[in-house]
Amino acid sequence: MDEVARDTRLLGAKVVAVHGETVVEPVEPGTNMASLRSDHVDGLAHPGLITLEEARIAAKxxxxxxVSARKGHxxxxxxxxxxxxxxxxRLILDSDSHEPGDLLTPEFAKNVALGSGISEEEAYHLLEFAPLDFLKKIGVPYTPSIRD
Structure with missing residues (x-):
């Protein structure tokens, strides 16, 4: 996994996100851990029944x-x-869009966040600040808009 992630980065990818061990699709056991051990992965999508050890590696x-809005994931x-x-x-909420109808409205994104068991305040942070934190992580400068 590390070699593939590294090569992806070398080929010009700004973001490397790996398909995690979702419970609704066949994924090779150990994919989460292999992805998290890589120095070239930015995000783990739909990590399924991620372990505490794996989550600690993600933090480190x-x-x-x-946090996926996709049905099943x-x-x-x-x-x-x-x-x-x-x-x-750190968490980020994502649509995992496969077609235009999968894109999220702000209301549905908030419902997904709240449905994951977080508070209103945590949902606000997840929806408003986590995307900016992710952009900063991958080196995209943030310029505040007039609404900020």
Whole structure:
């Protein structure tokens, strides 16, 4: 996994996100750990039943864990949030869009966040600041808009 992530970066990818061990698709066991051990991964998408040890590695290596709005992948959002909180790892909410109808409205994104078991305040941070933190992590400068 590390070699693939490194090569992806060398080929010009600004973001390397790896498909995690979701409970609704066949994924090779150990994919989460292999991804988290890489120095070239920015995010782990739909990590499924991620372990506390894996979440701690994500925290240590500043790898974001996805709270997924995708049907099926979202089944384990509450577990992902609990592990992330216990480990101090960062979260990001993502649509995992496969087509235009999968894109999120602000209202639905908030519902997904709240449905994962976080508070209103945590949902606000997840939706407003986590994306900016992720952009900063990958080296995209943030310029405040007039609404800030």
């Amino acid at each position: 290596k500043d790898i974001f864990l996805e 979202s089944f384990t959002n509450g577990h992902v949030v609990r592990m992330a909180k216990a480990a101090g790892s």
